[in-house]
Structure formats: structure tokens, C-alpha cells
Amino acid sequence: xxxxxxxxxxxxxxxxxxxxxxxxxxxxxxxxxxxxxxxxxxxxxxxxxxxxxxxxxxxxxxxxxxxxxxxxxxxxxxxxxxxxxxxxxxxxxxxxxxxxxxxxxxxxxxxxxxxx
Amino acid sequence: xxxxxxxxxxxxxxxxxxxxxxxxxxxxxxxxxxxxxxxxxxxxxxxxxxxxxxxxxxxxxxxxxxxxxxxxxxxxxxxxxxxxxxxxxxxxxxxxxxxxxxxxxxxxxxxxxx
Numbered sequence: 001x002x003x004x005x006x007x008x009x010x011x012x013x014x015x016x017x018x019x020x021x022x023x024x025x026x027x028x029x030x031x032x033x034x035x036x037x038x039x040x041x042x043x044x045x046x047x048x049x050x051x052x053x054x055x056x057x058x059x060x061x062x063x064x065x066x067x068x069x070x071x072x073x074x075x076x077x078x079x080x081x082x083x084x085x086x087x088x089x090x091x092x093x094x095x096x097x098x099x100x101x102x103x104x105x106x107x108x109x110x111x112x113x114x115x116x
Numbered sequence: 117x118x119x120x121x122x123x124x125x126x127x128x129x130x131x132x133x134x135x136x137x138x139x140x141x142x143x144x145x146x147x148x149x150x151x152x153x154x155x156x157x158x159x160x161x162x163x164x165x166x167x168x169x170x171x172x173x174x175x176x177x178x179x180x181x182x183x184x185x186x187x188x189x190x191x192x193x194x195x196x197x198x199x200x201x202x203x204x205x206x207x208x209x210x211x212x213x214x215x216x217x218x219x220x221x222x223x224x225x226x227x228x229x230x
Contacts, residue, residue: 004159033217033218042221042223043160043208045218048215056217059217091159103148103165105216105218106159107152107159107160
């Protein structure tokens with residue numbers, strides 16, 4: 001069974017540019033989460049999808065970040081325009097929908113974003 | 117609000133020695149607690165989880181953790197460190213708003229010396 005995959009693994013962009021990160025969850029996992037780790041800080045929650053619906057986007061830093069999950073499969077996270085403080089590692093995680101299973105999240109390898 | 121504190125951003129042990137990584141949490145309700153490990157260039161892997169059953173939880177690779185409510189702790193231990201245990205370890209608590217989202221500690225990098 002394939003795990004959670006993320007693309008790209010690394011991205012270096014200039015301030016003001018746009019970047020789109022992609023996450024493919026494990027097949028059948030309706031829960032999809034995005035997290036971010038800024039260098040030297042803890043991993044922080046960004047948002048949560050159940051299928052194609054956003055359940056909680058309380059962790060999104062500002063309106064420069066837009067997440068979508070069309071069709072309830074893969075998800076994208078777009079940053080537009082990127083700022084220096086957006087640099088960090090963006091993780092995606094997925095889990096099953098059932099009450100106990102949603103707490104067992106499977107993480108992707110992350111996308112390292114560097115904004116220069 | 118829930119929070120997690122990991123004591124020590126870096127821990128160094130000799131191969132064969134006891135591994136002890138500390139985690140304290142803050143929660144107004146009984147939490148679910150997790151330890152994840154991240155090896156270089158890989159995603160986070162679940163080591164073990166506490167979900168209000170047995171307080172001593174055994175995980176993969178010989179790790180275990182004990183939930184101590186009185187101390188609000190969930191320390192991770194392994195009796196004998198192996199070189200392959202070198203990685204970064206994260207303690208996390210579930211947000212009890214029922215979304216399943218995780219709140220992480222700052223992470224502890226474990227170095228294992230030969």
C-alpha cells in the first residue's frame with residue numbers, strides 16, 4: 001500500500017512568487033491534514049479536510065494560503081504571493097474517518113519550501 | 117488550550133544505554149497522546165499512542181511510554197539504544213475538538229554514540 005506522497009520534495013522560490021504544494025493521501029483516507037514546521041519551531045496544524053470539505057482551517061496563517069481538495073482525493077496548498085516567513089517544511093497527513101482511527105495519522109515526507 | 121513540552125531539544129546517549137525522552141502535556145480533559153519519529157528525509161512515523169486504555173504503551177522498535185496523569189507526563193523510553201534510533205522524536209496530543217488534529221512538542225533530536 002502506497003503511503004502519503006507529497007510533491008515537490010523541495011521548492012525554492014523568490015518572494016512574491018506563487019507555489020503550489022500537492023499531497024496525495026493514502027487511498028480511502030477521508031481525513032487529510034496539512035501541518036507546517038518553521039525552522040526551530042514546533043510542527044503546527046494548518047487545516048483539516050474531511051473528503052472535499054474543509055472542517056477546520058483555524059491554523060492557516062493568512063489569506064495568502066489557499067487549500068483545496070477537489071473530489072476528496074489529493075489536496076493542494078497554494079501560497080500566493082509567498083513571503084520570507086513562509087519558509088519551512090509542509091507536511092501532509094491522512095487518516096481514516098472512523099472515530100478511533102482518525103487519531104492514527106500517516107504523514108508524508110514533507111515539502112521543504114524556501115522563499116528567498 | 118492544549119500544549120506539549122518536550123524537555124531537551126537534543127539528547128545524546130551511548131549505544132546500549134537507556135533512552136529517555138521527556139514529554140509533558142497540558143490538557144483539561146484526558147488526552148490522546150502520541151510519539152512520532154522522523155528519520156532523515158522521511159515523513160513522521162507513529163511510534164506509539166495512548167488512547168485511554170493501558171497506561172504503559174508499547175510501540176515499535178522496542179520503545180514504550182507511560183502515561184502518568186498525576187505528572188501530566190508521557191515520557192518515551194527504550195532500554196538499550198541502537199545506532200538506528202538516531203532521529204528526531206515528536207510528542208503530540210490530540211485536540212479534543214474531535215477533528216483529530218495534533219498539537220506537537222518542539223521535537224527532540226536523539227544522537228546515539230558508538
